[in-house]
Amino acid sequence: MTDRLTVLAMxxxxxxxxxxxxxxxxxSRPAVHVEGLxxxxxxxxxxxxxxxxxxxxxxxxxxGVFGLLGPNGAGKTTTLRMLLGLLPPTRGQxxxxxxxxxxxxxxxxxGFLPENPYFYDHLTALEFLEFSGELAGMSRGPARAxxxxxVERVGLAHAATTRMRKYSKxxxxxxxxxxxxxxxxxxxxxxxxxxxxxxxxxxxxxxLVRELKxxxxxIVFSSHILHDVEVLCDRVAxxxxxxMQATGTLDTLLAGHSAGAEILVRSTxxxxxxxxxxxxxxxxxxxxxxxxxxxxxRASALVAWLASHGHEVISLTPERRSLEDLFMExxxxxxxxxxxxxxxxxxxxxADRRSLA
Amino acid sequence: MSAILAxxxxxxxEAVRDRVLFLVVGFGVAALxxxxxxxxxxLGEGDRVTIDLGLSTLxxxxxxxxxxxxxxxxxxxxxRRTIHVVLSRPVSRASYLVGKWLGLSGTxxxxxxxxxxxxxxxxxxxxxxxxxxxxxxxVFLLALSNMVLAALAVLFSSLSTPVLSVVxxxxxxxxxxxxxxxxxxxxxxxxxxxxxxxxVSFVMPNLELFxxxxxxxxxxxxxxxxxxxxxxxxxxxxxxxxxxxxxxFERRELK
Amino acid sequence: xxxxxxxxxxxLMSIGIALATFVVCGTLAVGxxxxxxxxxxxxxxxxxxxxxxxxxxLGQAAMGDATAWSDLLWLRAVQYYGMHRExxxxxxxxxxxxxxxxxxxxxxxxAYVFGGTSLCQEGHQFAAGVRLLEKGxxxxxxxxxxxxxxxxxxxxxKRNLTRATFEFAQAARQPNSPDYCQRFxxxxxxxxxxxxxSVELWRQVAETTDNAVLREKAIQHMRELLKGTVExxxxxxxxHTLKPLAGVVPGANPAARxxxx
Numbered sequence: 001m002t003d004r005l006t007v008l009a010m011x012x013x014x015x016x017x018x019x020x021x022x023x024x025x026x027x028s029r030p031a032v033h034v035e036g037l038x039x040x041x042x043x044x045x046x047x048x049x050x051x052x053x054x055x056x057x058x059x060x061x062x063x064g065v066f067g068l069l070g071p072n073g074a075g076k077t078t079t080l081r082m083l084l085g086l087l088p089p090t091r092g093q094x095x096x097x098x099x100x101x102x103x104x105x106x107x108x109x110x111g112f113l114p115e116n117p118y119f120y121d122h123l124t125a126l127e128f129l130e131f132s133g134e135l136a137g138m139s140r141g142p143a144r145a146x147x148x149x150x151v152e153r154v155g156l157a158h159a160a161t162t163r164m165r166k167y168s169k170x171x172x173x174x175x176x177x178x179x180x181x182x183x184x185x186x187x188x189x190x191x192x193x194x195x196x197x198x199x200x201x202x203x204x205x206x207x208l209v210r211e212l213k214x215x216x217x218x219i220v221f222s223s224h225i226l227h228d229v230e231v232l233c234d235r236v237a238x239x240x241x242x243x244m245q246a247t248g249t250l251d252t253l254l255a256g257h258s259a260g261a262e263i264l265v266r267s268t269x270x271x272x273x274x275x276x277x278x279x280x281x282x283x284x285x286x287x288x289x290x291x292x293x294x295x296x297x298r299a300s301a302l303v304a305w306l307a308s309h310g311h312e313v314i315s316l317t318p319e320r321r322s323l324e325d326l327f328m329e330x331x332x333x334x335x336x337x338x339x340x341x342x343x344x345x346x347x348x349x350x351a352d353r354r355s356l357a
Numbered sequence: 358m359s360a361i362l363a364x365x366x367x368x369x370x371e372a373v374r375d376r377v378l379f380l381v382v383g384f385g386v387a388a389l390x391x392x393x394x395x396x397x398x399x400l401g402e403g404d405r406v407t408i409d410l411g412l413s414t415l416x417x418x419x420x421x422x423x424x425x426x427x428x429x430x431x432x433x434x435x436x437r438r439t440i441h442v443v444l445s446r447p448v449s450r451a452s453y454l455v456g457k458w459l460g461l462s463g464t465x466x467x468x469x470x471x472x473x474x475x476x477x478x479x480x481x482x483x484x485x486x487x488x489x490x491x492x493x494x495x496v497f498l499l500a501l502s503n504m505v506l507a508a509l510a511v512l513f514s515s516l517s518t519p520v521l522s523v524v525x526x527x528x529x530x531x532x533x534x535x536x537x538x539x540x541x542x543x544x545x546x547x548x549x550x551x552x553x554x555x556x557v558s559f560v561m562p563n564l565e566l567f568x569x570x571x572x573x574x575x576x577x578x579x580x581x582x583x584x585x586x587x588x589x590x591x592x593x594x595x596x597x598x599x600x601x602x603x604x605x606f607e608r609r610e611l612k
Numbered sequence: 613x614x615x616x617x618x619x620x621x622x623x624l625m626s627i628g629i630a631l632a633t634f635v636v637c638g639t640l641a642v643g644x645x646x647x648x649x650x651x652x653x654x655x656x657x658x659x660x661x662x663x664x665x666x667x668x669x670l671g672q673a674a675m676g677d678a679t680a681w682s683d684l685l686w687l688r689a690v691q692y693y694g695m696h697r698e699x700x701x702x703x704x705x706x707x708x709x710x711x712x713x714x715x716x717x718x719x720x721x722x723a724y725v726f727g728g729t730s731l732c733q734e735g736h737q738f739a740a741g742v743r744l745l746e747k748g749x750x751x752x753x754x755x756x757x758x759x760x761x762x763x764x765x766x767x768x769x770k771r772n773l774t775r776a777t778f779e780f781a782q783a784a785r786q787p788n789s790p791d792y793c794q795r796f797x798x799x800x801x802x803x804x805x806x807x808x809x810s811v812e813l814w815r816q817v818a819e820t821t822d823n824a825v826l827r828e829k830a831i832q833h834m835r836e837l838l839k840g841t842v843e844x845x846x847x848x849x850x851x852h853t854l855k856p857l858a859g860v861v862p863g864a865n866p867a868a869r870x871x872x873x
Binding site: 085089091093100106 | 613614616617618619620622623
């Protein structure tokens, strides 16, 4: 089931321009550098070791949106927590904005929206954001001003002075987003930011992420919702059961298969294609004819033939493999999309512990 | 420093907005008022009974607040993961714990001060201006002992569940008044056992150092050296306990 | 922990600083506590008791833990005694506190005995001590120890041999009382001039003891008391009816050996 990645629909201002993603400018220092990072959890009673994250490595260049993708239990949240110093890693190292991860300094200029955030019931959103700003090193005045600004930005102005114990899940998510943005971070970690939001809210988050990206903020976006990642991310890393399955730009990951194309033609009669275009699918749709090419390399030739035979070409849309297709390929054998067959547990005795360090 | 103060302010705000605190202080005020009811059966010692029971109630107030608020302080944040909100900022775990302690101590200080003002007013009404010095000193020392209890609460809260934290804190509170007796017993115990008991008596918080009730009963002020020593001891003991909490908490996994 | 990792090095440093803080501040705290113990006036162990009107009141406040409270107060009372024994030898609070303890636990024998005798002797509060022991006797009517101690303090403190004799005899009558209660009664009665009573008591000692030396002493006392009386001869007759006991008895009465029986 090939999904059509229609750039057209994403653009509200230029209805008929085919946009090709331009090359990313990468600075010399990555915003996030992860090398051989891994985490084992030891059961306190049985002393059995469960490896949540094996040795993973990836880099997040500054100024882009990076997707950390994987099904439930893949190790995404564990990875984020290691980067933020909430969990000490068992092996490997990482850095955030050039500073070693896990130290308080590394969290300067960093914002974090946890998954299903819980905040302080007794505080209002404004108070909570002021608190967050002070924790980020701001003084009270600027923190208060920025809190008011962000409360507007995330659509919580109407409930800014209501205690958060009365907030809905969506409102908490918005408050969490505002909290992550306090202190104007250069690096933002968003763990399932769309969780609990209605379609309008999700759209607003998408717009916000794009806005932040335009301002040069690096965003690491963790999700198991493929569509969100596909819409927003430039680069992705795909985890499965604590192991890195794939990493790279979306274009790179989704290329490699012969991609097709779709041409929409205004119908003025039947479109009879010559034999050299054998294999092209023809479909009449509401006053238009849709031509589907299995190989996009022949698209320009077909457009030229159509134009020369008096057919008006409305649009040319390249088709490419979707992220979902890639997912299905990587997780072949999974019982369901998004499911993940359990890796056999690596159970080591205490004596083998040293080999993990 | 701003992070410590921010955490302290947040802790204080949370405690103040918790209705339990108001109930506890209200109970304390009621108990103070009720102690006047005992005056007729105190055979002429009604004033002394009121002041002494008032101070005892203040002392109890501290341990009740520690039990209700303090012992779940860190554990609650770990359970609810609100601690992620704090520690994902450039805040060290040590700063977080110190901030929690400061907030809890501040909360207890405010509660004690509120009741202390009432007690002082009652004492001055009964005994005249001579009551100001002794009662103020007694309340000040109670606030210092609460700082010690708050540090213990933070330590146990970061290590254990609220129920166990209450047990440990109450246990140390009780033994804190028996340190002098422990040393007396140690003196008559054989060799190593005596040394061990004596050592334990110094590890336990010496809460008797903060107890001015006997002097207040006679409207006597404490010597300045005792006030200075109590302040130094409270700060040193609380710092030692918090340092222990930091050691325990520094590598804790926040899942 | 991997020391190659800066975050772990930083962690280790934090832990090291915290441990150092613990050691330094802990030492400071202990030092201050020791200084306070050595130099500040020791809190009066029984200060908090001074405003409890009676043990009855405290017993009600104890809510079922009266004996536990009596134990705690006993510990404090002992400290109080020790503290004042080493300093000023005045025990102003002792009567009150032992009254409270024994009201909380009316079977607390040690409290009666220690408190009563200390009040009589070191405390120079004879009346208070006697009152405490009499309270013990009232609350424990079949216990021999209270009349025995009463006899003791009356003999030692006031040389009241009459009262002493009465109390020792009372002690001797209680079940499970030791032999020496009788002897004390007999001896003090003899000293008090109650010859008839004394003779009777010595007779009981001679009859009931299984110690040959003790029997001989009892008989000697009887001979002294009955010397020159009609009963003296009857005494010797009676002596020969006694069951022989093991052991050599030095210094037996030659007259007794010579008489026929």
